[in-house]
Amino acid sequence: MPSFIETQFPIARLSAESYKERKANNSQTLTRLGKWWGRKPLILVRASILGMLMPASSNPKRDREIFLKILTMDDAAALARWRDDKRFSVTDLGTMATRDEKAEWGVLDGAWEAARETVKNLRTATKTIAKGDKTAKAQACDAIDAAVLAANRCGEALQAFISELQIHCFLRLNYAERIALCERPENIAGPTPEAWAEINAHLGTTAQNLPELVEQLGHRAFGHTPRVGDAFCGGGSIPFEAARIGCEAFGSDLNPVAGLLTWASLHLLGGGQAVQEEVMRVQAEALAEADRQVTQWGIEHNEQGERADAFLYCVEVKPEGCDYFIPLAPSWLVGEKTKAICKWQRVSGSDRLQPEIAIVSDAEVKAYKDGKNATVANSRILDPFTGKDWSSVESLRGADGLRRWTNDEVVPRPGDVFQERLYCIRWVKTVTGPDGKVREIRRYAAPDGADVQREARALALLRERFAKWQAEGFIPSKPIISGYNTEQPIRERGWTHWHHLFTPRQLLTHGLLAEISGRLAKTKEAKVGCLLGLGRIANWDSRLCQWVADHTKEGGAHTFANQALNTLFSYCVRPVHKLDTAWPAVIRISDQKAAQNRIAVEDARDLRETCDLWVTDPPYADAVNYHELGDFFLAWYDKQLARAFPEWTPDARAELAVRGDGEDFRRSMVEIYKNLARHTPDNGMQMVQFTHQDPAVWADLGMILWAAGLKATAAWTISTETEAVGIKKGNYVTGTVCLVLRKRVSPQPGFLDEVYPLVEDEVRRQIASMQALDEDGEPNFNDADYQLAAYAAALKVLTQYATLDGKEVEHEVFAVRDRSTKSDFQTVIERAITIACDLLVPRGLDAHWRELSLVERYYLRALDIESRGERRKGMYEELARGFGVTDIRPLLKSDQANGTRMHTPSGFGTTGLAQVGGATAEVLPTRRGRAAAGAAHPFAASPLRHLLFAIRETVAADNSPEPGRQYLRDTFGQGYWGQRERFVSLLEWLAALGNAKGMSEWIADSEAARILAGRLRNDQA
16 A cells, blocks of 8 residues: 555645745754754654655545644644734734625624714713612613623624634635744644544544554554664754654764764753753853853953953955055954944054954945955955055965964964954943943954953963863864865865864863863763754854844854855954853753664664664765764864764764765665665665756666665655755755655566656656646645656656666666766656656646647746746756757746746847748848848747747737737738637737736736737637
8 A cells, every 4th residue: 555655745835834944043943953964854854754654545635634634734733823923913904804804894893883882872871860860870770781781792793703804814825824923833732632533533543642643553554663764864853853753763874973963852852851951051050160260261351341242353464565464354344233344554663454443424334345445355465555456365375385284283373374363352341221221232342452461361271271172072183184175274274173263262262161061961961962062162153253244133153154164364253151042052941752762873884773764865966075064063072972972983984975976976875775775674665855856866866776676656846945055056956855765576677668658657647646636826736846756757667677678777877878878767767757748738728739849838838837936947957858949048038047037029029030830040031120140949930939029019019919910910821810729829828927926027028918819819811
């Protein structure tokens, strides 16, 4: 029996929930533990596991309703998740109500006002009754009581109407708009008792919570509580969520940083209230003790009773021929909101400039924000006084590169190219005002002589402890191993050890916290919490932390603003009391405990754990160099990690890491997934999650899984990425593909001539089933989903065979081919896309679709996806492959990676217009502005292209349809009458484009298409 996820998946709602979770940033459940790249949303993990456990029935619509109830993603659950502080105001309701609702509201409101007025009038009239007229008084009181009762009933009716209107307006929102007002599913108890009654009736279970449901479904399928494994556990999303919903969880990763994060998710966040309180207590005591020690040292306080709130540093260089060191920064704006800037002054007899912090006008702030007085731009060094371009930063490094720092160095030597200096301090002082209110006053100031002495004191204190702290693992001692990301700090600064990425102040305060917490933490959980705290403050307090001077925030950013180790010309340092937001690993108490689990730091090829369900998110094509970036944190854990987990290897073991996309990568992946298949029962399942859309990547991964003895049964795409993760640019993918797999238990041979019709049938079946589940107004699947469904359909057919035309799978996987040669596997997958493109007809064009050429179909289908908000260039390129269009550039107005748009009729103008039916792009006579030059593109001679030109002619004639109609009659002659009905249909479809969201460029052309359609419909011979 297939599982629910093998037949359908609620893509739209899951995408909305996943996106909301990712947008929550630090309020996500696991991000508090520490930085990791590409954590999958917990709601996606939960849905994936439950989707694999829940059997599919003969009623797919009811299956979907029940699945949404389990996830608390049905309409009733959304209402229950609706937050009280997000209810609509009366003003909101007035805007959202329908005409009939507003009318009824007016009647009820009028009745209430009238009833209140009646009460008021009766009370006024009562005052006129004579004092001795008891009968009249009694009658008046009775009348008032009755009127009050009637007014109350009117008020209750009005309030009941408004409460009902709240619900009606909420349910009229699309799902993404609704959940913006709701708690996330992970933060609520689960389905209501009424929902459980429906769930149990459908599934034949007796559960009252998710762990009970998981237990019962697991026993039904496997005879025991289901065991879920992840061989690339990373940030721990999969094992954590599996354990939280009641599965036995196993997680492993080659990287010990990933192992630590996953262990912490299960044993700290999933350890219960007592464990979390102990971790929080130890971390709070450690920070308080460190604060007392730093205060005693006197390195963060001045003589005015102020305390440092932030230290701002910069790099400075002395180019050849320059008389002074030039401090480097792309902007000297210190604070946009406070209007603080840094200016530099010459000092007589010194080659060091003197900083001056000034408060300036709004205009000056804007000028500094735009780069006024910047001393580095486009990697060129600029003079702060004359703007002279002295040299490039790269040239200062010299032909032989920079001097390499030694382990015992923490600041530059006097002769080094790049020097460092403190140029600004933000001071804070707590004062009590005349009104008794306590507030903090902040100011920026340039460092004075006493501040320079405090800098020297911090350096001296560090040097006293440096060797001992390195030996005990309180500060890093590991060298940086050169790699793709790690070469950057070596080449750009000469830093050779991880502690070089931290200033003396940072090493002193971080090392102090490590020493104190190491003494205070007695339990394993407390020790892990403090280790993670060191990793968090390393991320938020290093030489790679940018100072943000934005008007909304004047503070420090974190090291990994993107997936790189970016050396900065200016950066900020936090005093110890400002580490309070980064140091705690746990800030919310939960009594929910994780189920039985085990975490290992092992190579996935060596695992011996058997799991009923494997859910993995493997590395692919070096998207993130985990082994390199993870070493930034591992340098701080190192010796302490070895003491807490003696069974773990405290090294990323880069030589074993699965990376790249060549033969070594494919061999490693085949070995890993063969091993996981061996440790999956015959009725078990796997899910592989990845984020690529290139058919070559699909073919490659598909062949890897095929060779590993797995067969695909479904694929779904969930939108999991926010608009821009870090500073990533280009044609990036915003969704995660969830590929569902089972073991191939019999060595069945396959033959290409049989495979093609099977693929076509499977693509048709898959798309038809998805279309049947699509909801009006809230699509369950988008264009990318249908494209991926075609891939999945091909994989489902192909991967059930052990051989193809007698070729062994592994031979195909590792065969050497040039770029122009495609494997049989890739050819079949691309054929599946062609089939899908032929099936997915834009709504309203069914009657004439088969009459259109492939390039005409491509243009209209591309417009169809554009009208639904698709802007990714990759999607337009995929469509082109499906329709066999080799060059789409002439059809595109914009080919930006995430801003692709098609030309409008007016946008085309006269470009690329050729003789109708010509085998080549014949030059047309120059007429009414026709281009004189011909074009070779097949679209140029198509009837659709000429119809677009007729629309353009209509627009040019101020929406008079006569020039457009005449153009078509002249161009097609007697053939015009045979095509007229198709022209009208196409024009009516194009006329609707201007109404679509984001299609404002089509408004004028769509109106012209509507007018021209009416003229053609009434045209007479």
